[in-house]
Amino acid sequence: xxxxxxxxxxxxxxxxxxMTLQCAQDMNHNxxxxxxxxxxxxxxxxxYSASEGTTDKGEVPNxxxxxxxxxxxxxxxxxxxAPSQTSVYFCASSDRATGELFFGEGSRLTVL
Amino acid sequence: xxxxxxxxxxxIVQKGGISIINCAYENTAFDYFPWYQQxxxxxxxxxxxxxxxxxxxxxxxxxxSFNKSAKQFSLHIMDSQPGDSATYFCAASKSxxxxxxxxxxSGTQLTVLP
Numbered sequence: 001x002x003x004x005x006x007x008x009x010x011x012x013x014x015x016x017x018x019m020t021l022q023c024a025q026d027m028n029h030n031x032x033x034x035x036x037x038x039x040x041x042x043x044x045x046x047x048y049s050a051s052e053g054t055t056d057k058g059e060v061p062n063x064x065x066x067x068x069x070x071x072x073x074x075x076x077x078x079x080x081x082a083p084s085q086t087s088v089y090f091c092a093s094s095d096r097a098t099g100e101l102f103f104g105e106g107s108r109l110t111v112l
Numbered sequence: 113x114x115x116x117x118x119x120x121x122x123x124i125v126q127k128g129g130i131s132i133i134n135c136a137y138e139n140t141a142f143d144y145f146p147w148y149q150q151x152x153x154x155x156x157x158x159x160x161x162x163x164x165x166x167x168x169x170x171x172x173x174x175x176x177s178f179n180k181s182a183k184q185f186s187l188h189i190m191d192s193q194p195g196d197s198a199t200y201f202c203a204a205s206k207s208x209x210x211x212x213x214x215x216x217x218s219g220t221q222l223t224v225l226p
Contacts, residue, residue: 004155030211031211031212033211035216040121040218040219041218042116042118042201042216042217042218042219043156043201043214043216044216045213045214045215048211048213049211050211051211056211058213059215090155090156092155094211094212099144099146099161099205099207099212100146100158100161101148101156101158101212101214102157103155103156103157104155105153105154105155106153106154106155
């Protein structure tokens with residue numbers, strides 16, 4: 001009963017390096033999301049995908065790109081990491097009927 | 113621009129007491145108001161949710177009170193227990209096609225003392 005799985009759980013990058021956060025869900029949900037969580041800021045939406053083949057910007061998309069690889073997988077890419085992108089990143093998927101979001105356990109990223 | 117304002121930032125309650133967390137929103141198009149609970153090292157999980165056609169929803173010890181005219185909603189935790197110690201987020205969303213874009217409050221760290 002995996003739900004939403006994110007990898008890696010921890011990552012340290014140097015400024016300017018690139019990396020991709022992977023996310024997969026096994027609940028057959030159409031919609032998937034990437035949020036970042038920062039102290040005192042709550043969770044802010046970076047990008048979302050309403051369905052396979054579509055992606056849209058959220059509140060804080062600058063510096064990020066996403067790919068909806070198939071219905072199960074939604075990846076987040078940082079092309080040139082900056083210290084301001086130090087955060088905990090959460091992937092989520094949603095049940096279309098109820099709107100409930102199911103979150104992964106998060107990926108803690110530090111950019112030096 | 114913070115569309116959902118949450119208070120207090122932190123809350124300490126004695127075991128058996130009532131915990132109250134408040135949220136206010138600005139966008140009158142919001143039509144879904146969930147509360148999420150997050151334990152350290154875990155992702156948030158849905159606790160309880162309400163839609164604006166009702167003023168209150170209760171599930172066990174957890175109650176949402178909703179005031180549409182004031183654009184405010186609150187979470188009440190009755191008989192608070194140490195196991196309730198967690199961070200709580202209110203959120204609001206409007207339907208946008210087939211996806212719901214949740215806007216979260218800044219979170220409240222609740223500590224229930226034994």
